Each structure stands twice: as C-alpha cells, then as structure tokens.
Amino acid sequence: MPLTIALAGNPNVGKSTIFNALTGARQHTGNWPGKTVEKKEGLARIGEQDVLIVDLPGTYSLTAYSIEEIITRDFIVRDRPSAVVAVIDASNIERNLYLVAQIIELEIPLILALNMTDLAASRGIAIDVTRLSEQLGGIPVIETSGGRVEGVEALRTAIAGLAEGRHPSLHIPYSPEIERELAVLSEATAQRLPAEVAPQPRWLATKLLEDDPAVLDALSEADRRALLDAARAVRKRIEAETGEDTETLIADQRYQFIGMVTAQAVHRPSQVVVTLSDRIDQVVTHRLWGVPIFLLVMWIVFQFTANVSAPLLAWVDAFMNQTLYGWAGRLMGAVGLGGTWPEALLRDGVIAGVGGVLVFVPVLFFLFTALALLEDSGYMARAAFVMDRVMRWMGLQGKSFLPMIVGFGCTVPAVYATRTLSSPRERRLTAFLATFMSCGARLPVYVVFGAAFFGAQSGHLIFAMYVLGIVVALATGLVLKHTVYRGQPPAPFVMELPPYRMPRLQNVLRQTWEHTEGFLVKAGTVIFGVSAVLWLLMATPIRPGAGAFNDVPPHDSIFGAVSDAIAPVFAPAGFGTWQASGSLVTGFIAKEVIVGTISQIYAVEALDEPAAPDVTVPQEAGEAALGLLQALALTIQEAINIVPRTANLIPGLSAPELQFFAEATAQEDASRVQAALLGSFSESAGSPEAGRVAAVAFNVFVLLYVPCMAAVSTMRQEFGWRWMWAQVAYTLGLAWVAAVTVFQAGRLVFL
Template identity: 35%
Template sequence: MSEFITVALAGNPNAGKTTLFNHLTGARQHVGNYPGITVDHKEGYFSRKGQNIRITDLPGTYSLTAYSVEELVARDYLVNEQPQVVINIVDASNLERNLYLTCQFMELGVPMVIALNMMDVARDRGISINLEKLEQQLGVSIVPIVARTGEGTDRLIDKTVEIAARDEKWKPLSISYGEDLDESILELVATIETKNFLTEQYPPRFIATKYLEDDEQIIAKGDEVNREVSDSLKEIAGVVSDHLNKTMDVYPEAIIADHRYGFIKSIIRQDVITHKFDTDRLYTSDKIDKVVTNRLLGPIIMGVILLGLYQFTFSWSEIPVRWLESFFGLLGDGINALLPDGMLKSMIISGVIDGVGGVLGFVPLILFMFFGIAILEDSGYLARVAFMMDRIFRIFGLHGSSVMPFIVSGGVAGGCAVPGVMATRTLRSPKERMATLLTVPFMNCGAKLPVLALLIGTFFNEHKALYMFLFTVLAWIVALVAAKVLRMTVLRGAPTPFVMELPPYRLPTFRGLIIHTWERTWQYIKKAGTVILGISILLWAMMTFPTLSQERQQQFDQQRDTLTASYSSQVVQEAQQDAEKLSAEAERLKNELETIDRHQDEESLRNSYAGKIGTSLEDISSLAGFDWRTNISLIGGFAAKEVIISTMGTAYSMGITDVEEADSLGKRLQHSENWNKVVALAAMVFIMFYAPCFVTIVCIAKESSWKWAVFSMISNTIFAFTFAVVVYQVGTLLHLA
C-alpha cells in the first residue's frame, strides 16, 4: 500500500462535504487555489488505523458537464489526478437530486463509496431508506453518516481504505438515453474506440455522451488531439441533435438529464425510500423561506440581522482590540527601554511595531466579523441575503452574491477590503466579479473609520452621527455608480442569470464555525502582516532619510543648550524628570524644549524623501486644499489607511501618533491655517475613494491580475482627486469654510 491513500470528496453543494472534510481533517488542512482560477483547493491529511490518507475537498457540483468552473475543476481533478477512492457525499433527505451526480460518477466509472449524510434530517422528515437495497441497486458501497456529529465516519473511512486496497479498474456504467441517442452513442463509441480517441483519459461512452451534450471543454480537447476524428464525432452528434430539435424541440442534454433522473427514479421506486409523511408537504426550511424571503418582511428581517452582526462584531471585539493595543504599547515600551537610542530602535518602534501593530490590532475585529459571517453562511441565511439583494444590485450591473463582499469590506462601516476582495470568489460571472472586486474598496473599512472619526469630530462635531451616516451612504452610492459605469464600459456584458439552490436552514456546528473563521482570519494576518511589515519599514525610511545636516542638528542642540542655560540647574533637573506635577518654571522649560523638538521633527520630515515628495505635490494638491504635510499622510495611506493618522501626527509635529490620542491632533488641525471645514470634507472624500491600500492592491492582483490592480489604483486616485477638487473649489467659492 502506498504511503498515502488519495481520496476525493465530491457531491452537490450543501450536501455536507465541507462539514465532513472539517470533521476528518480538523486543522490539518491547506487551502489554496486551483491553478489559474480562483476556486478554492482544499486538501487535508489524517490517518486511520495507521493508514495515512490525503483527502481533497472538491467544489460542490450538480453535474460533470462543463456548465461552470466548479464542474470543470471537479471533473478535471477526477480524470487527471485519478484519486484511489471518491467519497460521494449524498444528502439523505434529498436523495433523488443528489443521486443525479452519483449517476454521473458511475458513468465515469470512478471507484466510489457513498456517504449517505444527514440521516438525522431524513429521519426527522419521516424518510427511511433501505440501505441494502439501494446498495444492491446502485452496486456501490453505502455508509450512512451524520457529518455534523461524526456519526458513522469511522466506518466510512474503513470502507474507503478497503476500496482503495482493492485497487480495481474504473468500471463505467451504461445508462440508456432512449433509442435515438443510444444508437448515436454506439456509433460514436465505435469511432472513439477504433481511433483510440482520448481513451487514455476518459471512458469511450463518457466521451460520446459529452459530444452529445456539446461539452465545450471535451470538444476543444478533442479538436486539439485529432481534429479529423473530432469533426466526425461532432457530425454524428449534430445529426441526432438536429433530429431531436426538429421532432421534439429539445437538445440531447435535456433527454440525457431526464433519463438519468429516470434511472434514479427506477431505483428509488423499488421500495428504497418510504415516506412517513405526505411527500408534497413543505419542510420547516420552506416555511421559514415563505416569511424570510417575503417581499415586505424579508428586507426588514435582513436589516435587523445585519445590524445585529455589526453590533456583535463591534461590541464584542472592543475588549480584545484594547488588549492587543496594550500589548503592542507594552512591546514598544519594552523595546524603548531595552535598546539604545538610534536608527535601529526608531525603525523597530516606528517602522515595525507601529506599522504591523496597527494592522494586527484589527485582527479581533476581523475575527469576530468572520465568525458572524460564518454563522450566516453555515446557517444558510447568506444565500437568502444574496437572493434579496439581487433585485437592487442588478440595476447596477452587479449580482446578488456581490452583497457579502460589500458588507465584509465595510458596507455598514467597519470591515476590511482584503477579505472583501477575497469574498468575491463566490461570484461566478467574471465581469460581475471584476466589477465587485474593483468597487468594494470604496466601502468605509475599519482603517478609514478612525480618520473619518477624527476629521468629523474636529470639524463637524455638532452632527457627528449624521455625517458618519452620510459618508456611509456616499460610499455605497459611489461604489454602485462606479460598478454601473464599469459594467457599461470596460466590463460590458450581459448579466449572469441568478440561478442557485438555496441551502436548507441548518444549525451551524461550533467546530465548523471556528474552522471557517480561522481560515479567513489567518489569510488576513498572513497577507496583511507580511506586506505591511515591508511597507512600514519603507515608509519609515522615507520619512527618516536623508537626516538633517550635522550643522542644522547642531543648531537645534545649541538652541536647547541656550534655553536650558537660562534656567537654574534645579529647574532643568525637574523638567527632565517625568514627574506629574512640575513647578511653573519647569513646566515652561519643558514646553519650550518640546517646541524646539517639534520644529526639529518638522524640519527633518520636510527634508526627508517623503517630505520632498509631499512638497513637490503641493502645487497640484493645493487644488483640493491639501498642504505638503497632508500629502505625506496621504502617501502613507497607500500602504495602509491606518497610517494616515500616525503620519499626520508626525507631520504636524504633534509627537503623538496614537489613534487613541487623536483629539489633540484634531485640535492642532483646527488651529492650522491650512485646515477648515471644506478642506476636511475634501480630505475625507479623497481618503474614502483614492487608491486602495497596498494589501488590497496585492489581493486584487492575486484575484485578477496586476493590470486590474494598477487600473484600480490609478482610476480610483484620479476619481478621488477630481471629487476632492470639486468639493474644495465649490465649497471655497460658496464661502462654506
């Protein structure tokens, strides 16, 4: 026996594949991408009775024909990787629909074991299944399980190991598709076998069926391998297709689908299933849907649930966020005390701890938000949200499934565009996905919030809540209008039909919630942590180098010396001590020394590369009312929006760079001649809509391409600047400042 048994987990969406996968592998799993596409590739390892098993969770599919990316991925994996066993997870409470895919696995001939999941739900619904008879009729081993509780999974794995040990050849099943199609299949199979056409990869009958179903991928493969044979197969398929179309107004795939369902029915009808209750009755899930998806009640319920999600996220994450802040504060203090003054200390504290700490400080918030979203997702409610929002999103050229990326990115204020961009994976249409991916960064993420809170608190203190609400609404309007513009120009194309199966409502398992939450949070930590570290150090360097000339530094030292010399040694000593209560003279000396420090800091910053860039941009940025110091902060915001406040703090020589102490920065801005209400408004619209932070850009590039990432950076900045200029110029013209 090989070192690992390779097993694939396949089945319909919502059949419980991921629950079983999580149960079997726990944390020993790896999430990646299938090459070239953004469909998750989940692989995990576990062992049973000394046998190591490698299991792959394939995407949920309804068929093995190339109707969607998931179906292609699942089929390609089975054919190319040839796993030793396929565990086909089947929902026992919805047997007929689930066996449709089973039927196709059998036609492909893969070695298979059926995991008949949700036996408990089936029992509750009064459905009893004669397992022996079903096993006998299908000719496939069946193990009843309840993936949520783990019931029956040991037996399932034992059976899997047993099937793998048999090492049998693939045995494709033949199903009749009616006289017309069967005759064509015989003809097609004869040609395929004679010419050995694609037979190394697929069973001949499977290839014949795919030619009849007009499967684009198999036909393209066939054209590539042997154009002549492929053309003759297409001709045979075309003849029967035309005939069926003329006589019955249908295509072969409809007949094939119906015969597959017919095959399943013929098995089920042989006393395999008995229903205790009326089969026509609606289940609890359907009854809930009648209320939850109701035209009037649905949106109200959705509003309450989403509000609850944000309440939960922000109120529960507050304490751990504070703990993390204190932790990074302590870490900074510790390093401050341990290391001697110098560049290394400055880089570690200002570059590494402030930068990375600023981002990692959001982890509890992200964790709680993903936990809330996992509850909505695993309970089945998220699919209903997509269903209800599709009505509005469609107007703007988006899809109902775009709603979650928007909410995750900060649709209700808070959130983060990084997981938001990643959440666009649920969208199937490439153009709708791109439009969503490019517009989610317009939402007010958790990093923009402190900046907005600072500027609103400083300049519009009397209507704080109203302005915050207005800026949230503005973010939505801009994002949706931008999506519409994109869909009418560079991403023009027909909307994708909103056809999806609504999963039944289920009680999520705690284990599943934890795994889902951690999976996503870890991706955030990994991506944010690594990129931010580099950028923070770079920014620190840009704001530090070149340092002031020796001569200029000496001049500042001289100013300090002259000042301290004018006070008695007792006062100087008192001012140098960090005492809480100082004498009036010591207090004055301390303040005067701090003023010199501030001037030195300000001059150092203006002399640095960042300062030079900020100053050189002043000619253009002044159109929107931004001075060189604001420019530096905004450049810093390219790395992470959190950096804006800390950079502004340094740039305005405050010495205080903590978000918590932003009040004093607010006062400084209030007294600054370069700041007023109009400038604040212009700055806020610019911050809200300019280039996404670097981590988001990297994510956009990973999820699409660098071309789109650069497009997002440039177009957003141009739009934001134009908007800010309009706000500033109109505001100034109307004397609103």
C-alpha cells in the same frame, strides 16, 4: 504512493463534517493551483496506512461552466484518485444523484456516503440502502448521518475495501438513438487518443454530445477539430431525429435513470411534510417581515465587526505600539543600541508593521465567524433571495449586500465576504464597490477635519462623506452595468434554498481560523513589507547634511521629497502642500494614520516620548494582561449591548447600554493641530473660506482614494495583480477628479 481519495458532493450536504471526521486535525488548506478556490487536503488513518483525502469543491454537476466544476472534473480525470466518495443529502436524493451519475460515467471506484438520513426520516423519506447499492451497480452505500462515529468507521472500512479499485459495472443507459451515436463517437475518440490519455472514451463522447468541448483541450488542433466536427454532425442528426437538442435529452435521460433508481430504493410520503425549515421560511422570507429581518441580521453582523471587535482591536494596538514598543526600546538600550537606527528599524519598522497586521485579527475573527454562521445555517441563501431584486439594479446580485454592509466597518473583511458569491464577475464588482463604503478608519479623519473647519456642524461633513461613498458606489455600479458589462447576460441566479440547519461549532471555528490564518500569511506579508519600506523612506535623509539617518525632520527625508513632488498634483484641489500629500501617502498604510501624520507634521513641536522609568517590565506585562482581560470583558459587554442598541433604533425608545468600566476621558489638546490645519489649508487654498472648501475636497479624496494597503493586498490575494492595479488606478483617478471638482465648484458657489 499513498492512496488518494476524493470527496465530492453538492453544496450544503455536510461534506466538510465528513472531511473533518475522517482527517481530524491532520489537514491543510491552500488554493488550487492558479485558482482562488480553496483546496483542502488531509490525512486519514485507514487500516494500517495513511490515506490522503482531498475535499473537492461543492458542485451540482461536472460541466465546465464554473471554476469549481472544472477543478472537480480535472482532479478526477487527470489525477485519477484511487476512489471517489460522493457525499449525498438523503433528504434531496434525486438532485444529488445527478452528480453521482456523472461520476459513474467517469468510470472510477465510487463510494456513496448517504448523509443527512435523519433529516430525510423527519420528512418521512425512507431509503433502502441495499437496494440503492444494487441499483447503482453494487457500489458501497454507507449511512454517515451527522458525522456519527459508526458511520465514519463504516466509511473507513469501505475505503480500505476499495484499495483494489473496482469501478461500478454500470453504464447510465441512454435512449437507442443516443446510444448509437455514443458508440460512433467513442470509437472516433478512442482512435485519436492513446488509451492512457483518454481512459474513458464513452465519457468523452457523452461530453461531446453535451457540447462541452473543454474535455478535448489536451488534443492536437487537427484531432480536436475532427472530433468537434464529428460531434456537431452527430448532434444535428439526433436533433433532426428526435426534435430535441442533445443537451436536453442527456439531462432528461440521466434524471430518468435516477427516477428508476429511486423508484426501487426510496420510499416517499404521499403528502409533502411541512418541516420546521418551511415554517421558518414563512417568516424569514415573508412579504412584509422578510426585509426587516434581513436588515436586522445585517445590522447585527455589522455590530460584531465594528463594535464587538473594537476592545480587542484597541488592546492589540496598545500592546504592540506601546508595551512591546517600549520593551523593544529597553532591550535595545540594554545592549547599547538605544537611539540608533537598528532600534528604529525594530520599533517603527518591524513592530509597527506586525501591529498593523495583527489589529485586523479581531475584526476578521468576528466577520468570519458571522459569515460561517450565516452560510452554515442556510440564512445566506435567504438573504440573497430577499435582496436580489434591489442589488440587481446596480449590476450585482442578492449576496452582494452583505459585503457592502461589512465595508462600513472595514474594507478587508468586506473583500473576504465576497467569497460567498459564485460568479467571479459579480464577486470582483462587489469587492470593488464595497471599498467606497466609509470604513471605520476613515471616520477619525472626518472627525478631525469636521472639528477644525466646521466646529459644531462637524456632523454635516461626516454624514455627507458617508452618503457620498454610497452614491459613488451606486453610480460606479450603474455605469459599469451600462458600459463595460453591457450586453453581458447576468450570471444565472438559479440558487438552492437549503433547509435550515444548526451550525456546528467545530466547523464554524475551523473555518474562522483557516480564513484568519490565510489573511495573516498572504495579506500580512505585503502589509508588513510596505510598512517597512515607508519607515525606511522616512528615516533616510534626501541629501547629505539634511540630517543623519533616522534623525531627520520629515520634510528633509526621502518621504518629504516624495511628498513635495506629489504636492503640485493637488493644487487644483486646494491642498497642494507637502504636508497634505505626505499624510495621504502614509494614509495608504491605514487611513486612520492620516490623523497621526497630520498631528506629527503640523504640531509645532515634536511630542516628547513619555518617559516612565519607574515602571518595570513585569509591571507592564501585568498591565497588558489585565488590559486583555478588560478587553475581553468589554467584548462581552459590546456583544450584549447589541440588544439595547438595536432596540434604540426604534424611535422613542432609549434602552440603557451596559458599561462595565468608567469611560476613559482622553482629552487630548487638539487645538494646536486644528489651528495648524486651518492655517495650512487657508494658505494653500488662498483664503480661510477657500481653505474650508479645500478641507472638504481633502476629505472627499480620503474617502475615495485607494482604500489602504491591507485592503489592496487582500484584493491581490483574492483577484490577482491585474484587478488590484485596476482598482488602484480607478480609485486614485476618481478621487482626484472628485476632489478637484469639489474644490473648483465649491469656490464658484460659495466664494
């Protein structure tokens, strides 16, 4: 069995830098079994052998209140790694040593990686490494500041030296009355547990004194109860004797121990040094500037996910759905399968499905980069600090704001953006509400309907839809806060404001890649599957004689039959036609598909496929490559344009925006589709005026119903099936009620 080393430490101490320095490229990211917390493992070459390094989640402590803490504790207690490397921030040594003290109590070989010593030095803090090691029972203490080579090499040597496995010969000393009771409880614990189950009776006894009964989960009910009763009696006795509860006493005394250690080993300046970080905060969290700066940062993140990603998204879309689509046709034609169902499966099923997954890659790349920059720099905590008061009003907290903003671009990255929240309840609620923000894919629907039914006033419809999404999110948050979550105390907001740091490019890119890969693997498979199934439904005739497989009018396919069956449900909302319900079904793939389906179904004649026999494959490949270069150029253009676009937010200013290429003037003849839409909605609603109300109801439904399968499968990946179905049910129900209300009330008011 290879050696296993666990990396533990507080959040924001540079643990991942050390992990990367130790393992290089040989690492793997997954999830902890049954948890949504990321698990990182890697192999490090140490001496002559490969050592498995497990990066534990960043935690402040080892109690059982957060998933991260339980994972960390269970891993150390149950998996018994050969040693733990505790990474600590030298500039903030006292609070970091609290976790170390708890690891010492687990009686496991321990190495201290003293990180960020340069930051400590800049604040005038000097640490005597030898003394620190002495005070902590002789454990190795290695300076690893900034992931520098010498530090990492020294750490490797120390890990190699721990192969024989010594744990620090040290007990955290407690006051006489606690020591006395600890002895009693450890005795009782040891009696009930065989040594291989409870190798550390003193640690178990400490946990019992701290009223942390989760450590007894492995015991039989009778033994458990006996120990819990004993612990309760002991806690009462201590409380009667000292007038303090044991939890406070133990935390106090751990910090007293830390105080003794640092008094010997740490020299602090008598005056607090005002750091650059402090000066930045004077502006960034300023009473007046704090909010504008926050809004500016959010705006820039939104620009990146919505506009800067757009050219690459368009390129991926065109490459998959035109170039590759065409090539697949040529290929199948060349082998004599042109126009057959295998061709359609490959093109409309496989290529369209893969394309539907890949279009998200540019968006997610920019989002994950932005998130990593915000987190690593330390700004995320400030954003939460500034916005907490406002977000709490709707049952959320400060960090919930960013996912909401990202939701205006795309719901998928918005759901991922909730990863920065630590409380599972607030995370789910944030993701849930973020789906009501009008994402970029809903906009084309508003535009088409606005143009068809409101002509020059189409902007009113678009604006109303955006506002309605925000109102529904607010209302849902408020209602949940006062019903489902009523009486539940808000999750603690005790939050560290870490010093600002320059993000490391390597860490940022690595995180971005890992998260994007996670999406491709997990959400991607679901999206792909749903696309294929939908293709199958559209290709299969509902009855013999209605057409051949893959050559059937939409209305005569299984898809058409399903749409027909659903249609009456929407009659009270004024759009109970199979065309409308069919486009809503396809809208589940992605909401912008609604527009495509509408033009396909409503357009009187089928569009001929553009035949271009004189273009060769190499020419197309050349065009695609050129298109990619152009898209990259446009990406840079859009990134630069953030500056004038931001300046233009100030009324009266109009800074010019860069434009590398002349705007392609795509003038599609939409009038036929518009006329068909008008006719169909007027007919189903009863009159042209009612048709207009029905069109608004339809848009309300599009805004509120199940975001799209990409968002839904992301919800499943992040929160599990139960929450996914809860969301699907709620959004469908709410959308229907809202659409019916709009149509019925609209008819009463306007007709």
